[in-house]
Amino acid sequence: MIDRLRYQGAFLPVLTVVASLIVIWYAGAVFLNSTQLIDRYQRQDINWNLGRLAADAWRMERPVLPSPHQVGIELKKTVLDKRVTSKRSLVYHAGITLSSSLLGFVLGTLLGVALAIGIVYVETLDRSLMPWIIASQTVPILALAPMIIVVLGSVGVTGLFPKSVISMYLCFFPVVVGMVKGLRSPEPMLIDQMHTYSASRMQIFFKLRLPSSIPFLFASLKVAIALSVVGAIVAELPTGGQGGLGARLLTGSYYGQITMIWAALIVASIVSALLVTAIGRAERVALRRLNGGQAVTV
Amino acid sequence: MNRPAQSGSTVVRISDLSLEFSTDDGLVQALAGIDLDITPGEFISLIGPSGCGKTTLLRVIADLEAHTSGEILVNGVSPDEARQNRAYGYVFQAPALYPWRTVRRNVILPLEIMGVSRDEREARSTRYLELVNLTGFENKYPWQLSGGMQQRVSIARALCVEPELLLMDEPFGALDEITRDHLNQQLLELWRKTGKTVVFVTHSIPEAVFLSTRVIVMSPRPGQVVDVIPCDFSKDRTLDIRETPEFLEIAHRVREGLKAGHSYDDD
Numbered sequence: 376m377i378d379r380l381r382y383q384g385a386f387l388p389v390l391t392v393v394a395s396l397i398v399i400w401y402a403g404a405v406f407l408n409s410t411q412l413i414d415r416y417q418r419q420d421i422n423w424n425l426g427r428l429a430a431d432a433w434r435m436e437r438p439v440l441p442s443p444h445q446v447g448i449e450l451k452k453t454v455l456d457k458r459v460t461s462k463r464s465l466v467y468h469a470g471i472t473l474s475s476s477l478l479g480f481v482l483g484t485l486l487g488v489a490l491a492i493g494i495v496y497v498e499t500l501d502r503s504l505m506p507w508i509i510a511s512q513t514v515p516i517l518a519l520a521p522m523i524i525v526v527l528g529s530v531g532v533t534g535l536f537p538k539s540v541i542s543m544y545l546c547f548f549p550v551v552v553g554m555v556k557g558l559r560s561p562e563p564m565l566i567d568q569m570h571t572y573s574a575s576r577m578q579i580f581f582k583l584r585l586p587s588s589i590p591f592l593f594a595s596l597k598v599a600i601a602l603s604v605v606g607a608i609v610a611e612l613p614t615g616g617q618g619g620l621g622a623r624l625l626t627g628s629y630y631g632q633i634t635m636i637w638a639a640l641i642v643a644s645i646v647s648a649l650l651v652t653a654i655g656r657a658e659r660v661a662l663r664r665l666n667g668g669q670a671v672t673v
Numbered sequence: 674m675n676r677p678a679q680s681g682s683t684v685v686r687i688s689d690l691s692l693e694f695s696t697d698d699g700l701v702q703a704l705a706g707i708d709l710d711i712t713p714g715e716f717i718s719l720i721g722p723s724g725c726g727k728t729t730l731l732r733v734i735a736d737l738e739a740h741t742s743g744e745i746l747v748n749g750v751s752p753d754e755a756r757q758n759r760a761y762g763y764v765f766q767a768p769a770l771y772p773w774r775t776v777r778r779n780v781i782l783p784l785e786i787m788g789v790s791r792d793e794r795e796a797r798s799t800r801y802l803e804l805v806n807l808t809g810f811e812n813k814y815p816w817q818l819s820g821g822m823q824q825r826v827s828i829a830r831a832l833c834v835e836p837e838l839l840l841m842d843e844p845f846g847a848l849d850e851i852t853r854d855h856l857n858q859q860l861l862e863l864w865r866k867t868g869k870t871v872v873f874v875t876h877s878i879p880e881a882v883f884l885s886t887r888v889i890v891m892s893p894r895p896g897q898v899v900d901v902i903p904c905d906f907s908k909d910r911t912l913d914i915r916e917t918p919e920f921l922e923i924a925h926r927v928r929e930g931l932k933a934g935h936s937y938d939d940d
Contacts, residue, residue, distance in 0.1 A: 564765050567737050571763040572783040572834075573756055582782065586773055665773045667814025 400443050401433065407440040408432040441634040449638040462618070465642045471619040473646055475535050476607035479542020480600055486543060487550025487595070494551070495558040495584075496576070512548050516541065516606065521613035538619075542606030546599040553595030557588025589665055593658035600650045608643060620646075683746070684838055684870045685711040685734055690743035691895075692729060702895035703729045704740070709889065709898065713837070716864055716871045718881035718888045720927060726896020727874045731840050734872065735763050747838070759787060761838040762831030766846055768823035770815040776802065777811040780830045787834070801829040804863060821852040825859070832867070839871045845880070854912055857883055865908055878931075879915055882924050890930035900930035 405428060412431050416423045433442040441449075450465070457464035490508065493500040520541050527537040561583050569579045611621025620643045627635035662671045692704040704726045711717055719727040732738040733745060736752035747755035755761065770779045780802060781794040789797070802808055805825040815823055824844055831839060845853045857880055864871055864884075875881050881888045882904055890900040904923050906914055914920050 562769075564767060564769055568763070568765060568769050569786075570737060571735055571756065571761070572786045573759060574786045578786050582786070583771075586771070667772050667775070667816055669772075669814070669816050 397443050400440075401429075404438065404440045404442040405429045405432040408435055408438050411435075411439065437631055438633060441637055445634050446637045446641065449634045450641065453635075453638055454642070465620070465623065465638060468618055468620050468623050468639070469642050469646055472604065472607045472611065472621065472643070475538035475610065475619070476542050476600075476603040476646075476650075478535060479539035479606055480546050480603040482539060483543035483546025483599060483603065484550050484596065487547035487599070488554055488592075490547065490551045491554030491558060492580075494555050508548065508551055511544070516545060516609055517612075519544070520609050524610065524613050538607055538610035541610040542603040545602040545606040549595040549598040549602070550592070553591040554588055557591025558584045560591065561587045586665060589661055593654065593661060597651055597654050597658070600654050601647050604643060604647045604650065682712060683710050684713050684715075684748060685709065685872070686744075686746045686749075687734075688744045690730075690733065690740050690745055692726075692733060692738065692740045704733070705895035705897050707743070707896075707898055711870060711872065713870050714868050716873065716884055716886045718873045718875055718885040719891060720875055720878065720881045720888055721891030721896075721931065722876065722893060724896075725891040725893040727891050728842055729896065730891075731842050731872060731874050735761060735840055759783075759834050760836055761840050762834050762836040764824075764827055764831045764839070764841040764844045766843045768815070768820075768827040770823055770826060772815055775812050775814055776807065776818070776826050779815065779826055780833055783830060783834050797833045797835070798829070801833045802826075804832065804866070805829045806859065819852075821848055821856055824848065824856065828860075828863075832863075832869075837870060839869050841871065841873045843874050843876070846875070853877075853880070858912060860884065861910070878924050878927050882920060882927060883910070883912070883915060888923075888927055890927055892931075892933075899933060900926070902926055902930070 409428060409432060412428055412435070413423070415421075432438070433444070435441075438445070453463060453465040457466075459466045459470075461467060490504065494504055495501070523540055523544075524537050527533070527540065558580075565583055566579070569583060574582070607619065608621035608624065611617070611619035612625050620639045623639040624636055627633065627639065659671070663669070687707055687709040690704060690707040691702070693700050693702045695701070707730060709717075719730060721727050729738055733740050734747055734752060736756040745752060748758070748760045750758070771782070774782065777798050780798040781789075784794045784797065798811070799808075802811060805828055807822065807825055807829065810818065810822070810826075815826070818826065828841075828844070831841075845856050848856065861884060871884075873881075873884060883906075885904050888902040888904060889898055890902065891897065892899045902923060906920070
């Protein structure tokens with residue numbers, strides 16, 4: 376019931392924001408496409424006014440910025456009108472991107488959790504590992520991605536896995552940071568209490584530290600899942616045309632099909648949004664259990 | 674070091690115990706020259722102003738803190754060994770319950786760690802929840818309980834290890850006075866029923882005098898014992914004794930001890 380009210384409460388503001396974004400987008404389409412159009416009008420000696428300019432700007436074949444309905448038509452063509460298995464279907468490409476980002480997300484989360492456990496339990500790792508982990512994220516992934524693909528390709532690893540490695544590379548970072556904080560989150564009193572029971576380190580880990588870290592884990596996972604999609608798309612750029620939303624972006628820019636790029640971008644953001652929402656749902660369920668059935672605000 | 678355990682005569686034997694730790698401002702003497710023998714079935718209160726080392730002393734007994742000199746035996750062995758034998762139950766200032774565990778599963782936490790069988794865990798948690806008057810709340814979660822009830826859960830949890838020694842660090846300090854009175858009475862009854870040895874840290878004079886067989890008055894800088902006051906009220910006393918002249922006399926002596934040991938000018 377409360378959820379429902381909250382949803383209704385958010386509906387109008389969200390709608391307002393979306394509507395104003397669309398208005399700004401249309402205006403932007405006129406503005407950005409005007410140079411080209413006015414140029415043409417002058418060459419062809421056409422009398423023009425703002426109405427004509429807008430109408431032409433919104434239906435150009437190769438616009439600088441396509442108008443929302445053009446992107447909508449492109450989306451309808453590539454999402455609804457094509458069979459899902461078709462190489463021209465964005466659903467097909469989204470599926471490719473989704474599978475490598477999910478694999479990368481799982482691998483990155485596992486790596487992140489493992490590193491966090493190491494950092495929390497081994498003092499040497501605590502001192503030595505973190506600077507390297509931070510350094511790893513300062514390297515531009517765009518520069519690193521082709522090298523990873525090429526290196527792994529040269530040892531015979533191709534397909535899904537190399538792309539996932541790039542997602543993993545982006546994903547593990549927020550997980551490490553969150554989990555280190557989470558595993559260290561129990562108050563000293565609770566740790567002392569465990570000592571009074573003569574609990575082993577393993578028991579302290581599974582009964583206290585791990586459950587206490589769950590809220591931190593989910594906060595990290597939300598960041599990680601969005602990064603994993605970015606990673607997968609970046610990884611698809613150097614593979615050139617093998618499929619995936621990244622490949623569609625590249626194809627679009629090769630052939631100057633700006634509308635195609637926009638359509639792929641929108642599908643990519645929908646995929647990310649769905650994934651983040653899914654994690655959010657899981658988070659709510661997990662935190663509710665962790666709080667003994669008490670509702671939690673995330 | 675390991676003197677033979679004088680079984681039956683002392684639960685805790687402390688002689689000339691000192692503890693110092695270094696801070697940024699130099700060495701701090703937390704405890705100095707503490708002598709204390711605690712016999713089975715006693716209810717000992719440690720009272721003193723903050724910083725007098727009463728909690729530290731309790732933590733030394735529990736092996737949560739290491740002393741720097743002197744000697745301490747718990748059940749005739751070193752605190753470390755006693756801790757590994759699970760010789761004591763410790764109740765903290767806060768209930769320290771796990772929000773994701775029900776009342777029963779909170780109580781059996783130490784038993785899970787000790788590897789006690791499922792049936793035994795069930796039986797003991799039922800027994801000790803009954804002892805703290807929480808029958809019927811087994812499947813509630815901590816947030817569904819009041820502060821006083823939560824602290825009773827934590828007492829049940831300390832008891833279900835079935836230790837002979839119960840260490841309590843200001844367990845009712847965060848509760849309102851009415852709840853505290855109520856729990857004091859319940860604790861007294863529990864002590865009477867179980868015959869455990871209790872070491873109880875508090876900074877409430879009436880609480881200490883009401884509950885204890887002996888009140889140990891401590892003073893800070895360095896933490897030391899300034900007075901040991903026996904209280905021999907009948908075992909079936911009620912809160913009403915707090916109005917009697919005998920009670921007030923002992924409370925007065927505790928207050929004098931606290932005054933003597935601590936000048937408040939420098940605060």
